[in-house]
Amino acid sequence: MIYDQARWVDDSDEVYEPLLNEKHSKEVEADSALPDDLTRDSLTLPDLSEPELARHYTRLSQMNYGVESGPFPLGSCTMKYNPKFTEDVAAHPKAAVHPDRSTESVQGTLELLYNLQDYLGRIGGMDAVTLQPPAGAAGEFAGILVAKAYHEANGEDRSEVIVPDSAHGTNFASAALAGYDVVELPGAEDGRVDVEALEAAVGEDTAALMLTNPNTLGLFERDIEHIADVVHDAGGLLYYDGANLNALLGRARPGDMGFDIMHYNVHKTFATPHGGGGPGAGPVGVTEELAEFLPDPQVGKTNGKFELFTPERSVGKVHGYGGNWLVLVKAYAYIARLGDAGLSDASAKAVLNANYLASQIDYDIPFGPFHHEFVASADMDAADVAKRMLDYGVHPPTTKWPEAVSEALMTEPTEVENKRSLDQLATAFDRVAAEDEATVEAAPERTAAGRIDQVSAARNPRLSWQALDGADEE
Amino acid sequence: MSSDDTPVGSPYAPHTPEETAAMLDAVGVDSEEDLFDIPDAVRFDGEFGIDARGERATRTHLETLLKRNTDLTAFLGRGHYDHYVPSLVDHLSQRSEFLTSYTQYQPEVAQGFLQALFEYQSMLVELTGLEVANCSMYDAATALGEAATLANRVRSASGNVVLVPELLHEGRRGTLENYVAGSDLDVETYPMDAANADVEAIRDRMDDDVVMLYAESPTVRGTIEENLSALGGLADEHDAMFCLGTDVLALSLLQEPASVGADVVVGEAGSLGLGTAYGMGLGLFACREEFLRQVPGRLVGASEDAQGRRAYTLTLQTREQHIRRERATSNICTNQAWVALRTAMHVASLGPDGLVELANDCVTGARDLAERLDDVKGIKAPVDDRHHFREFVAHTDQPAAAVASDLETEGFAVTPVGEHEIQVCTTETNAHRRDALVEALGEVA
Numbered sequence: 001m002i003y004d005q006a007r008w009v010d011d012s013d014e015v016y017e018p019l020l021n022e023k024h025s026k027e028v029e030a031d032s033a034l035p036d037d038l039t040r041d042s043l044t045l046p047d048l049s050e051p052e053l054a055r056h057y058t059r060l061s062q063m064n065y066g067v068e069s070g071p072f073p074l075g076s077c078t079m080k081y082n083p084k085f086t087e088d089v090a091a092h093p094k095a096a097v098h099p100d101r102s103t104e105s106v107q108g109t110l111e112l113l114y115n116l117q118d119y120l121g122r123i124g125g126m127d128a129v130t131l132q133p134p135a136g137a138a139g140e141f142a143g144i145l146v147a148k149a150y151h152e153a154n155g156e157d158r159s160e161v162i163v164p165d166s167a168h169g170t171n172f173a174s175a176a177l178a179g180y181d182v183v184e185l186p187g188a189e190d191g192r193v194d195v196e197a198l199e200a201a202v203g204e205d206t207a208a209l210m211l212t213n214p215n216t217l218g219l220f221e222r223d224i225e226h227i228a229d230v231v232h233d234a235g236g237l238l239y240y241d242g243a244n245l246n247a248l249l250g251r252a253r254p255g256d257m258g259f260d261i262m263h264y265n266v267h268k269t270f271a272t273p274h275g276g277g278g279p280g281a282g283p284v285g286v287t288e289e290l291a292e293f294l295p296d297p298q299v300g301k302t303n304g305k306f307e308l309f310t311p312e313r314s315v316g317k318v319h320g321y322g323g324n325w326l327v328l329v330k331a332y333a334y335i336a337r338l339g340d341a342g343l344s345d346a347s348a349k350a351v352l353n354a355n356y357l358a359s360q361i362d363y364d365i366p367f368g369p370f371h372h373e374f375v376a377s378a379d380m381d382a383a384d385v386a387k388r389m390l391d392y393g394v395h396p397p398t399t400k401w402p403e404a405v406s407e408a409l410m411t412e413p414t415e416v417e418n419k420r421s422l423d424q425l426a427t428a429f430d431r432v433a434a435e436d437e438a439t440v441e442a443a444p445e446r447t448a449a450g451r452i453d454q455v456s457a458a459r460n461p462r463l464s465w466q467a468l469d470g471a472d473e474e
Numbered sequence: 475m476s477s478d479d480t481p482v483g484s485p486y487a488p489h490t491p492e493e494t495a496a497m498l499d500a501v502g503v504d505s506e507e508d509l510f511d512i513p514d515a516v517r518f519d520g521e522f523g524i525d526a527r528g529e530r531a532t533r534t535h536l537e538t539l540l541k542r543n544t545d546l547t548a549f550l551g552r553g554h555y556d557h558y559v560p561s562l563v564d565h566l567s568q569r570s571e572f573l574t575s576y577t578q579y580q581p582e583v584a585q586g587f588l589q590a591l592f593e594y595q596s597m598l599v600e601l602t603g604l605e606v607a608n609c610s611m612y613d614a615a616t617a618l619g620e621a622a623t624l625a626n627r628v629r630s631a632s633g634n635v636v637l638v639p640e641l642l643h644e645g646r647r648g649t650l651e652n653y654v655a656g657s658d659l660d661v662e663t664y665p666m667d668a669a670n671a672d673v674e675a676i677r678d679r680m681d682d683d684v685v686m687l688y689a690e691s692p693t694v695r696g697t698i699e700e701n702l703s704a705l706g707g708l709a710d711e712h713d714a715m716f717c718l719g720t721d722v723l724a725l726s727l728l729q730e731p732a733s734v735g736a737d738v739v740v741g742e743a744g745s746l747g748l749g750t751a752y753g754m755g756l757g758l759f760a761c762r763e764e765f766l767r768q769v770p771g772r773l774v775g776a777s778e779d780a781q782g783r784r785a786y787t788l789t790l791q792t793r794e795q796h797i798r799r800e801r802a803t804s805n806i807c808t809n810q811a812w813v814a815l816r817t818a819m820h821v822a823s824l825g826p827d828g829l830v831e832l833a834n835d836c837v838t839g840a841r842d843l844a845e846r847l848d849d850v851k852g853i854k855a856p857v858d859d860r861h862h863f864r865e866f867v868a869h870t871d872q873p874a875a876a877v878a879s880d881l882e883t884e885g886f887a888v889t890p891v892g893e894h895e896i897q898v899c900t901t902e903t904n905a906h907r908r909d910a911l912v913e914a915l916g917e918v919a
Contacts, residue, residue: 019822028826028830032830032833032834033834033837034727035861038698038728038861039728040726043601046593047826047827050562050823053562057566057569057590060572060586060587061566061571062586063586064583064584064585064586065580066571066573067574067575068571074576074579083485083486083529085529089537089540091564092536094537096556096751097543099752100552100887102879102887105543105887106544106752107542108539108541108542109752112539115539119524122522134612134810135807135808136807137795137806138805138806141805169796169807172799173798173799173804176805177805178655179656179657220511220512225513251512251518252512252518257516271486274574274575274576274577274808275573275575275811275813275815276573276575276576276577276587276591277578277812278808278810278813279754279808279811279813316649316651317615317649317651317652318616319612319615319616319649320613320614320645320649320753321613321752321753321755322752323754324612325751325754326752332536336532336536337526337527337528337529337532338484338485338524339522339525339526339527340522340524340525341482342484342526343484349483349489349506351506352497352509356500359501359502360500370511371509387580396580398579401796415487418488418489419493419497422497442780444582447582448582448583449783450779451582451780452787453777453778453779454789457775457789458789458791458792461775461789461790463606463775463776464607465593466599467605467776
């Protein structure tokens with residue numbers, strides 16, 4: 001069950017990196033139809049043949065771990081299997097159109113987007129949806145801009161956004177980018193929102209409360225109705241961070257819980273590939289009274305024709321064009337394939353998997369009951385545990401977050417693991433816990449690279465070939 | 475279940491009924507529903523009304539939708555470009571170890587992607603001449619927004635004006651407005667002269683209020699900016715950040731940004747590697763080393779592993795939102811890493827000769843097509859007396875909207891940009907239809 005990775009080591013123990021190799025770089029002069037003073041003098045870049053490049057990138061891929069390499073229970077990231085057919089659909093030649101084409105000539109694209117807006121609205125219990133934000137954090141930013149525009153339209157100047165201390169860092173950063181002061185809300189002893197602290201925090205300055213439900217500890221905020229009342233009574237809006245929506249499909253909808261604005265992470269909930277960190281897409285849903293503030297443009301339909309329109313009091317643009325189209329195609333394909341039954345089952349199995357895995361490992365798991373993810377507490381440094389788990393052929397959980405749990409291992413197996421692979425994961429957890437500290441601290445040893453020195457990387461930043469060349473000369 | 479059976483559950487949850495039963499038993503509940511800790515008052519017991527489909531049926535459904543897009547040869551640009559993407563890029567980037575991985579929080583099992591992103595950063599460092607490049611923003615517009623907030627952080631003076639060209643893509647302008655809305659920054663425009671910056675007007679305007687001077691080359695009208703050194707000098711004199719907007723292919727040919735005083739380079743990197751994708755992009759972001767600790771987005775750095783071998787890792791993460799939260803340099807988390815991988819592959823695939831040749835073709839192709847259109851009755855091209863890159867604006871005696879509409883019935887797409895102006899963009903992907911475009915314009919103009 002060991003997942004063997006390739007290494008860049010040849011017989012002579014030299015690092016072999018063809019794109020770095022001097023003899024493969026070439027300097028050219030940019031001789032052109034332009035005057036010399038408008039062109040550069042030289043350009044030095046790798047100069048490899050196609051076979052060399054194919055081997056280079058194949059080799060690199062062998063030094064990388066994805067969902068198809070093995071279990072990937074990275075908490076809060078919802079690393080699901082990504083169906084293959086969606087790639088083929090997104091590669092359809094008719095999907096590759098220019099965004100400035102006339103609406104008459106891209107009726108297919110617009111219909112797909114219109115349907116996706118509709119589907120996401122139904123799934124989230126929202127009245128209107130924009131597909132423009134190119135990632136979850138961009139969705140948060142767009143959503144908070146909508147909240148701001150709403151308050152301003154009501155003649156109110158509210159300055160604060162409340163965020164639980166266990167929230168994703170993007171919540172804080174997105175609210176700050178929109179110009180809000182961030183008020184951090186401490187958690188209660190049961191890992192949920194401290195309602196009394198919330199009551200004390202809200203007021204006439206409150207623009208919004210940003211919340212994910214279930215929260216980052218995997219706990220459902222059972223007081224959500226009351227929380228919504230507290231925020232709404234103060235004149236604030238309730239924002240739903242969709243990172244954990246995979247736990248609720250078909251069981252609960254943010255709109256029904258009193259949320260006014262939400263974003264969807266289609267790369268999480270709707271199984272579009274995470275692509276090594278992106279692209280994702282972060283559509284935003286809102287209630288009817290906020291629809292007129294959504295970004296420009298929206299996709300509408302009149303007399304059977306699909307069109308683009310600017311909402312009456314639109315916040316404007318959060319992306320140069322319409323967002324990450326190819327990701328949206330894949331999300332639409334995924335939703336259209338699963339339908340009600342499949343989406344609902346995905347949540348059921350995701351929650352079952354988290355609970356089953358938690359029941360099989362010998363770690364302290366505070367709080368509960370939990371939904372699609374749980375946070376285990378390690379007896380030793382959680383980062384060390386994670387490194388040693390790599391040696392057992394699995395990707396480890398998210399470590400050391402949220403801070404409410406000491407040496408946290410935030411674990412989200414998702415619905416795509418079966419009992420056998422969950423048992424494999426449990427074995428990895430428990431073997432590491434039983435090992436002596438020296439072994440764990442020396443890990444990993446069966447991966448492409450051994451433990452990497454993060455401190456020197458930050459202290460002496462070398463961020464390009466050029467910086468390496470300089471360092472090598474020293 | 476065969477691939478075309480309608481799923482009754484998730485087709486991607488591999489549980490057998492026996493496994494499910496065993497797992498429920500181990501957890502100590504009777505059914506999956508017992509695991510949902512949701513109060514009745516907020517429980518959803520309705521249906522979405524979305525029918526499940528088999529894989530083939532789903533695919534047919536989507537292809538049927540997409541086929542409603544009409545066949546047109548697009549001569550469209552304005553910030554979003556169609557270049558031929560080598561098959562190598564599609565095949566290698568689709569390897570699932572790349573495609574289905576996530577952010578490299580465990581670098582020991584992510585060396586492949588980290589090295590590819592390091593190589594992407596290195597290519598941008600070479601192309602821009604600046605010391606630091608991050609490993610992606612969402613697109614050119616958001617990269618510009620991030621540049622403005624960077625200027626606000628790094629500039630010591632108390633100014634609050636971001637000075638941008640009056641001719642600026644509406645998506646970039648709008649996004650910039652939103653990125654600065656939360657700060658005390660104001661966006662102000664400077665005039666243009668034949669689609670280049672009006673240097674004298676900028677000289678008159680420049681004072682200590684200006685935190686960032688932004689220029690583009692090529693501009694939104696496809697002209698190559700001829701005053702970059704002067705603009706860089708003006709920005710420097712007034713301690714303003716000089717930000718240059720461009721794209722990854724133009725960089726291979728045009729003046730090296732560092733040599734004209736650029737402090738930050740933003741723009742579109744997806745012009746290589748992505749192809750036309752209904753506006754999806756890849757924001758490039760590079761800057762001088764002194765801004766390193768204020769850079770938005772992810773950075774990959776070289777380090778060593780425990781055996782002393784070279785290894786790569788995400789670095790300087792204390793700038794990022796997951797650590798610094800509201801004091802982060804940006805809210806970006808999920809970025810465009812896979813697109814950056816594709817762009818790096820495309821650049822490597824072309825190599826230095828191929829890049830320069832392709833960029834040269836963008837100059838000569840636009841010039842030749844403009845000359846030929848200028849011979850068409852009712853058309854004057856190019857409107858701007860400048861060198862062009864890929865695209866140019868042409869004057870039409872007829873109303874531009876009517877010309878564009880008539881061209882569409884002939885199978886061509888161009889952008890009307892004024893009452894009597896259309897913009898035409900040509901690359902190698904529509905080169906074979908240039909003759910036909912000239913002929914069609916002869917009929918409709």
